[in-house]
Amino acid sequence: MRIDGKLAGLAAFLDRGEQRVFHHTEVNNAYRGQGLSTVLIEQALADTKAQGRRIVAVCPAVAAFLGKHGGFADMTDPVTDETMDWLEEKFAKKG
Incomplete structure (x- = not known):
């Protein structure tokens, strides 16, 4: 998310097949x-929905948003040990 050309925040994710795994959100x-994290997360999830992907909320902020807003429940998958192992492997390769 940019405001007046400056980076204000981000919702970081990695795609895994049809899933979009959200692992970090920061403002x-x-x-x-200013409520920007809510706007940021909502836009990221709407984009995910528009692309026909499913949501996996590893990020606590995204998970909290989903808990308060039921509009994405039909496209949300649980965080599993397999997902966490996959995510850990992805970051180990980058490190």
């Missing part, structure tokens, strides 16, 4: 307290 300090 820069200068933009906190």
